[in-house]
Amino acid sequence: MKRCFLVSWCALVVLGGCREKPAAAPTPAPAAGMEIALFQLGQSEEEVQNAVATIPNFRRPGGAGFIVVRTGEQVSTLDAQAASPAPDRPVAMHFRFETRRLVQAELTYRADDAAARGALYDRLLAGVAPAYAQSANHVLGGGGGRAAWLHAPNHMLLVFEPRADARAVTLRTSPPVFRQSRAAPGRILRGT
Numbered sequence: 001m002k003r004c005f006l007v008s009w010c011a012l013v014v015l016g017g018c019r020e021k022p023a024a025a026p027t028p029a030p031a032a033g034m035e036i037a038l039f040q041l042g043q044s045e046e047e048v049q050n051a052v053a054t055i056p057n058f059r060r061p062g063g064a065g066f067i068v069v070r071t072g073e074q075v076s077t078l079d080a081q082a083a084s085p086a087p088d089r090p091v092a093m094h095f096r097f098e099t100r101r102l103v104q105a106e107l108t109y110r111a112d113d114a115a116a117r118g119a120l121y122d123r124l125l126a127g128v129a130p131a132y133a134q135s136a137n138h139v140l141g142g143g144g145g146r147a148a149w150l151h152a153p154n155h156m157l158l159v160f161e162p163r164a165d166a167r168a169v170t171l172r173t174s175p176p177v178f179r180q181s182r183a184a185p186g187r188i189l190r191g192t
Helices: 002-018 034-038 045-052 114-131
Strands: 066-070 075-081 092-098 101-110 134-139 146-151 156-160 168-174 178-180 189-191
Touching: 034 101, 034 114, 045 075, 045 092, 045 101, 114 146, 114 156, 114 168
Parallel strands: none
Antiparallel strands: 066 075, 075 092, 092 101, 101 168, 134 146, 146 156, 156 168, 178 189
C-alpha cells in the first residue's frame, strides 16, 4: 500500500513538472512621449547618445545615424533620425548642448495624417502631464494648433503642434524661462 502510494505520488510530481508553463506576459510598451524622461538637463553628450540608443526605433549598430554638428567650442547639437518608423515613437530628435551638457531636448512624433494629429497630441500630453505639478494649455492663433507648457522646478516641457507641419507633434524640454535668483530668493526673477 505504501509502495503504491509512493509510486502514485512520484508520477504526479513528474507529470506536474512536464506541464507547459504559461507564456510570460509581454512587457507593456511605455506611454507615448515617455522617452523624454530619458533626457535630463545637464546630461553629457555621451549620456544622451547612450539614451538615444535605448529607444527601439533608433537602435542601430555602432550608433550609425546619430549626427553631431558642432557650432563652436561652447555650443553643439546632436540630431538623430529614426532607423525605422514605429507607432508612438519619435521619428526625429534634436539636442542642444552648452559646454557639452544638455540644455534642450526636442523629440518629434508624426501622425499618419492631419486628422490623426489631434489624437496624437492628446496622447502625448496625457502621457507626460501627470509628472508635472503646474501646467498651462493654450490654443495657438493664426494657423491653428495647440501648445501646453508643463512646469517643474528645474525645467519646463512644451508639447505642441507646429503650424508648419500638419502631422507633427513635438515635445521640448528646456530650462524655465524665468528662475528665482539665488542671491535674493523670492524677490528677483531673471531670464535664462
